[in-house]
Each structure stands twice: as C-alpha cells, then as structure tokens.
Amino acid sequence: MATKKIIETLQRPEFTTDTLQIVKTVIAATAAWWLSITILDSAMPFLAPWTALLTVHATVYRSLSRGAQSTVASAIGVGLSFLIGSFLGVSLWTFALALFVGLIGARVTWIRDEGIAIATTAIFVLGSGFDSQQPLLVERIVEIALGVAVGLAVNLIIIPPIRDRQASRYVDSINRRMGDVLINMSDEFSDSWDTDRAEDWFRETESMTDELNTAWQSVRFARESRKANPRGDLRKTLKNQRANREHHEAGEEDYSNILSRVDEGISHLRNLARTLRDASYAEGEWDTRFRRKWAEIVKDTGHSISDPDADVEPVYDRLDTLAKNLSGDGKLPETSWPLYGALITSLRHIVVVVDDVASAREAREPNDA
Structure with missing residues (x-):
C-alpha cells in the first residue's frame, strides 16, 4: 500500500x-x-x-x-x-x-x-x-x-511547463470520490446508518471542494503557462500553432464550465449527505420499497460516476419511475414525501450534472492528442 x-x-x-x-x-x-x-x-x-x-x-x-x-x-x-x-x-x-x-x-x-x-x-x-x-x-x-x-x-x-491535462486529472479524481461516497451511502442505507456516517460523507464533500479549488488553480496556471511559452513554437508549424491555440482557448473555457458543473455536483452531494444526516434523527420506519429501490439507484449512480465504462441501467428514468410508483399507489404517508422527494431530487441533480461533465469531457478529449 x-x-x-x-x-x-x-x-x-x-x-x-x-x-x-x-x-x-x-x-x-x-x-x-x-x-x-x-x-x-x-x-x-x-x-x-x-x-x-x-x-x-x-x-x-x-x-x-x-x-x-x-x-x-x-x-x-x-x-x-x-x-x-x-x-x-x-x-x-x-x-x-x-x-x-x-x-x-x-x-x-x-x-x-x-x-x-x-x-x-x-x-x-x-x-x-x-x-x-x-x-x-x-x-x-x-x-x-x-x-x-x-x-x-x-x-x-528547460521544458517550460504546460498543465493542459492536470485539471482533467482532478475532475476524474473528484468523480471517483463522489462515486465512492454514493456507493457507501447505498451500502449504509440498505441496512442502517447513524449520524457519524452521515457526518463522514459531509466532511468528504468538503474535502472534494478543496480539491476542486486546486483544480481551478491548475486551470489558471495552464492559462498563464502558455504565455510567452516557446514549446509550441518548437513543435508545430504556424498553422498548427493557430489551431492548437484555438483549441487551448476553447479548452480553458470548457474546463471553466466543467469545474463549475462539478462544483454544483459536489453541492448537491453535500445536500444529500445533509438530508440523510438530518433524517437519522427522525422517528419512524422507512418505507421498504423506497429504501430498497433508492439504495439500488444510488449504488448504480455511484458506479457510473466513479467508472464511466460501468454497465448500469440509465439512472434518471429509474428515479422518475420510483417517484411515480410511490405516488401512484397512495400507500406512502404524506408526511414522508418531503424527505423522500428531497432524496430523489438531490440524486437527480447529481446525475444530470455528472452527465453534463462527461459530455463536455468527451467533446474535447479527442483533440488533446
């Protein structure tokens, strides 16, 4: 180790x-x-x-x-x-x-x-x-x-530095950590959890925010590192330099958007952890159907975030189906909906954000060669 x-x-x-x-x-x-x-x-x-x-x-x-x-x-x-x-x-x-x-x-x-x-x-x-x-x-x-x-x-x-790919590493790291937290949430939620576990998840999201701040610094450093930097001039023709420069400028803008969306994802995950932490103090039993289905979706979401190549069913539609099934049969107590709805909504936001980040990354990765 x-x-x-x-x-x-x-x-x-x-x-x-x-x-x-x-x-x-x-x-x-x-x-x-x-x-x-x-x-x-x-x-x-x-x-x-x-x-x-x-x-x-x-x-x-x-x-x-x-x-x-x-x-x-x-x-x-x-x-x-x-x-x-x-x-x-x-x-x-x-x-x-x-x-x-x-x-x-x-x-x-x-x-x-x-x-x-x-x-x-x-x-x-x-x-x-x-x-x-x-x-x-x-x-x-x-x-x-x-x-x-x-x-x-x-x-x-002596090798003037260019950190074009460093922000990408941070995004990958944060995604893996978000996925691990969600998988851990699912495992705990399937059985039981206490306030301490929810506090751990909350602190992990704060650590992700620190890592995201480092990613922002990396993007700003990459922007500065290309100023007055001769490396591109030594490697490419003027035409290729112009195309490369346009790509870098687009990449900076893309990564600014990507990091902003990652920040949103961390915020929603923190809100999810906070909701579960508060729910640990609530009285009453969880609805068995919701607990089982929601835990399954959370685990698959975690796997899809931490490993983009993971083979899991589409998550967004399953959340909609869960909400419709629970609201349609009328068996769920009305007092449960604010909590269950908050959990479904927070997870939906996370899924949307991560999909946006993945799409943006895929749109620009082929040009990094």
Missing part, C-alpha cells in the same frame, strides 16, 4: 513540476555564480545567483514579469545603498535607514511581488564592505542583470 502511494505521488503532475522547478533553479543559480566568477571576476559573486534564483518561476510569463521586477528592485537597492553609504556613511542607524527606505519601496504597486529585493540588496551591499564596493556601482547592476538573464534563459530552455 505504501509503495503504491509513493508511486502515485511520483506520477502526479505537481510532483513533476516541483521537481523540475528545483532542478531549474539550481542550474540557473549555479550557472549565474560560475559566470559571475569566471566572466565578470566579481568580488560579490552572490548577487548574480541570488537574482537568478528569484527569477526562475513556475511559468515563463511569471519569470519575465518577476524578472523585470527583480531587476528594477535590485537596481534600486544598489543605488540606495551607494547613496546612503556615500553621503551618510555606514553605521548602525544608516543601515537601519537603508532597510526602512527599502521596505517602504517594496510597497510600490508595480514591483510589489519582488519589491523586498530593494531591502535585501541593501543588506548585501552595505554588509559586505561598502568602502571596497563604492566604485563598482555599474558592476553590481551588471551582476544583477546577469542573474536575471540566466534565470530567464534556463526557464525558456
């Missing part, structure tokens, strides 16, 4: 992306350090690798954006250090003044993401022997630019 979980973790796109990110950062910082020593013969070889480390982000677009901010912020930090050091000298209070001004500058909107580099650069310059660095303002700025350039180059060259 432990080995299987480790293998699954290693195969997750997030693990691959994080590992690649670490490798790229190490390569960029090391290359910048080597260039700083061998080409620039720098007396402060840590500036270039430091800015390279700041520049390597998860997407090329973010690296370009953050790299520009790092360059500006670090250059401001160097200039601030030289101004304070030259006119006021280096002492306890001037060091604090440089940090104070740098942290205020970090709040500037257009460099806020990397604005802290103003203060940290001031620490490097003032804390490493300012007198020896004073004539070397241009060289320090060149080292910073070198680090940013190396970071950008590494992120452009």
Whole structure:
C-alpha cells in the first residue's frame, strides 16, 4: 500500500513540476555564480545567483514579469545603498535607514511581488564592505542583470511547463470520490446508518471542494503557462500553432464550465449527505420499497460516476419511475414525501450534472492528442 502511494505521488503532475522547478533553479543559480566568477571576476559573486534564483518561476510569463521586477528592485537597492553609504556613511542607524527606505519601496504597486529585493540588496551591499564596493556601482547592476538573464534563459530552455491535462486529472479524481461516497451511502442505507456516517460523507464533500479549488488553480496556471511559452513554437508549424491555440482557448473555457458543473455536483452531494444526516434523527420506519429501490439507484449512480465504462441501467428514468410508483399507489404517508422527494431530487441533480461533465469531457478529449 505504501509503495503504491509513493508511486502515485511520483506520477502526479505537481510532483513533476516541483521537481523540475528545483532542478531549474539550481542550474540557473549555479550557472549565474560560475559566470559571475569566471566572466565578470566579481568580488560579490552572490548577487548574480541570488537574482537568478528569484527569477526562475513556475511559468515563463511569471519569470519575465518577476524578472523585470527583480531587476528594477535590485537596481534600486544598489543605488540606495551607494547613496546612503556615500553621503551618510555606514553605521548602525544608516543601515537601519537603508532597510526602512527599502521596505517602504517594496510597497510600490508595480514591483510589489519582488519589491523586498530593494531591502535585501541593501543588506548585501552595505554588509559586505561598502568602502571596497563604492566604485563598482555599474558592476553590481551588471551582476544583477546577469542573474536575471540566466534565470530567464534556463526557464525558456528547460521544458517550460504546460498543465493542459492536470485539471482533467482532478475532475476524474473528484468523480471517483463522489462515486465512492454514493456507493457507501447505498451500502449504509440498505441496512442502517447513524449520524457519524452521515457526518463522514459531509466532511468528504468538503474535502472534494478543496480539491476542486486546486483544480481551478491548475486551470489558471495552464492559462498563464502558455504565455510567452516557446514549446509550441518548437513543435508545430504556424498553422498548427493557430489551431492548437484555438483549441487551448476553447479548452480553458470548457474546463471553466466543467469545474463549475462539478462544483454544483459536489453541492448537491453535500445536500444529500445533509438530508440523510438530518433524517437519522427522525422517528419512524422507512418505507421498504423506497429504501430498497433508492439504495439500488444510488449504488448504480455511484458506479457510473466513479467508472464511466460501468454497465448500469440509465439512472434518471429509474428515479422518475420510483417517484411515480410511490405516488401512484397512495400507500406512502404524506408526511414522508418531503424527505423522500428531497432524496430523489438531490440524486437527480447529481446525475444530470455528472452527465453534463462527461459530455463536455468527451467533446474535447479527442483533440488533446
């Protein structure tokens, strides 16, 4: 079991992306350090690798954006250090003044993401022997630019990430979890259940919502990862790029709709769990026909959601038939209908949502090759 979980973790796109990110950062910082020593013969070889480390982000677009901010912020930090050091000298209070001004500058909107580099650069310059660095303002700025350039180059060259399929994995995972909950509901409902079991189902739906939020992040990441990304340019002709771009744009829109529908499905499942939880406190016996038929339909719904290839009878029509049979013979107590109707309606909503999600997925999967 432990080995299987480790293998699954290693195969997750997030693990691959994080590992690649670490490798790229190490390569960029090391290359910048080597260039700083061998080409620039720098007396402060840590500036270039430091800015390279700041520049390597998860997407090329973010690296370009953050790299520009790092360059500006670090250059401001160097200039601030030289101004304070030259006119006021280096002492306890001037060091604090440089940090104070740098942290205020970090709040500037257009460099806020990397604005802290103003203060940290001031620490490097003032804390490493300012007198020896004073004539070397241009060289320090060149080292910073070198680090940013190396970071950008590494992120452009070494497999810029595209997470086109990651949202699909999350949708599949959530569907499997929804199916498992429904199957478990059916097993429990066929015999008996208590409030604790209903609470477990309710908490599981909340966990699904957390996973869905991660899926939304993946879709937004995929959208950003295609900006300024050269991978498609290296693999396809201009015509194919245009078609691929149109497909990706449609895919983003499709997955936005898909995830919205999945969110609806989770909400209906949560409502179903809440209804069963509340019903566990109610007095009286369940109608045997309803209990048996509804449990069968719930189990088949769970199987069809968790395994789209499962061979089960159409669920939606069976729910309608159940409702008609129970209402037609007049044997069901009128006080039971609000509860039974809520259970039938919630399950019907889940079936409709999952069918919509499956149809949308089938409409776009063939184009993913």
